[in-house]
Amino acid sequence: MSWFGQSRTALTAAFLATCMQLVAGGAAAEPRAQTVASGFPHPWAVAFIEGGRFLVTERGGRMxxxxxxxxxxxxxxxxxxVVARGQGGLLDVVTDSGYASNRTVFFCFSEPGEGGNSTAMARARLSADRTRLEQVKVIFSQRPKVESTAHFGCRIVETPEGLLFLTLGERFSRKEDAQRLDNDLGKIVRLTKDGAPAPGNPFVGRAGAAPEIWSYGHRNVQGATWGPDGRLWTHEHGPQGGDEINLPQPGRNYGWPVITYGENYGGGPIGEGITAKAGMEQPLHYWVPSIAPSGMAFLTSDRYGPAWKGNLFIGSLKFGYLDRIELAGGKVAREEKLLEGVGRVRDVRQGPDGLLYVLTDEENGKLLRLQP
Incomplete structure (x- = not known):
């Protein structure tokens, strides 16, 4: 064998050995974003249905x-x-845990009505030929309706017990109502699949409090997922800075607009400009400056190697990347920016195949699959 052939063989062996060491150590190379489909005007959410198919909502009102x-x-x-103006429109969609037998989907949207509009959640059956929604019923409408085109929240999470969490924004112009218990603005609610307040909710039976409320003092929660630890995880937009990750607990007050790590648009404090107050919860993590988070998923599969299993993934609308978050001891230990420059990441989900899927919120939005 020539000297060149020997050197090439040695280099190849060294490269393979290094790769094996990285795999053994749990390191994962950044995945490749593969376009599954494109041409969606401002898509908002993706869900997974039979035969490897997807349901995609577009903010303008199409599914x-x-x-x-x-x-x-x-x-x-x-x-x-739907009220398809500003941030409003057709937003989140999820399949029921019993979808394989009942073909039920839940979706939320900005609903018109007397006084303005508000976030609403509907239940429907997807027809066998997947061309129409049948037996459509609005099972919950946020109260009150407000003349606003901002801060709808609108993420849906089903619990293992078959209850539904729905996140509700404070509609921007009514931020003080996030601290009141007699309305649904700036709240996370917990419901049955018929839209009734879930048994055991913290304010059931309390005079002057809406029985559907789970937690309050939220601003605009656009990311929610059920964690492998058996808890609800959420994130919400801060104003100018102060985006948060929270683990909403029953009856707890998450502070908006009394405490925040953000400030008014254009500068200046919000309220007293404080970041902590007795009786109000601190976020698990916050960002300054804001990344404008949207979409949220835990990776529970082994498809990307052991280093990524159990990581949290959150989209950034502002900076156009996917944030990979390593957790240790219940806290954020490390963040890594993936897919930088991919576009405004609106949703991220783990599919039935164990792979991560991302939606970009643009005029020509894309559904992307992250190939290991």
Whole structure:
């Protein structure tokens, strides 16, 4: 063998040995973003249905099926009227835990009505041919309705017990109402699948308090997921700085707008400009400056190697990346920016195949699969 051939063989062996060491140590290379489908005007959420297909909502009011090969179908019939202005429109969608047998989906949207609009959640059955929603019923409407096009919240999480968490923004112009218990502004609510207040909610039976409330003092929660620790995890937008990760507990007050690590747009304190107060919860983690978080998922699969299993993934609308968060001792230990420059990341979910999927919120939005 020539000297060149020997050197090349040695280099190849050294490279392979290094790769094996990295794998053994749990390191994972950044995944490649593969486009599954594109051409969505401002998509908001993705859910997974039979045959490797996807349900994708578009803020303008359309819900569409994406085939496993990436073909995008026409708008599904049966979506109720939505207020598609500003941040409002057709927003989150999830499949019921019993979807395989009942074909039930839950979705939330900005609902028009007397006094303005508010976040609402509906239940429906996806037809067998996947062309329409059947038996559509609005099971919950946020009270009161407000003339605003901002801060709808609108993420849905099903618990293992079959209850539903729904996040509700404070509608921007009514931030003080986030501290009041007689309304649904700036709240996380816990409901049955019929939309009734869930048994055991912290304010059931309390005079002057809405029985659906789970926690309060929130601003605009656009990320929510059920953690492997058996708890609800959320994140919410701060004003100018002060985006937060929280683990909402029953009956707890998360402070907005009394305490915040952000400030008014253009500068200046919000309220007294304080970051802590007795009786109000501190966030698990916060960002200054804001990353404008949206979408949230834990990775529970082994598809990307052991180093990523159990990590939390959050999209950044402002900076256009996917944030990989390592947790240790219940706290954020490390963050890594993935897919930088990919676009405004609106949603992130783990699919049935154990892979991560991302939606970019743009005029030509994309559904991306992260290939290991």
């Amino acid at each position: 569409r099926v994406v085939e496993a090969d990436g073909r995008v179908g026409p708008a599904i019939a049966g979506v109720p009227p």
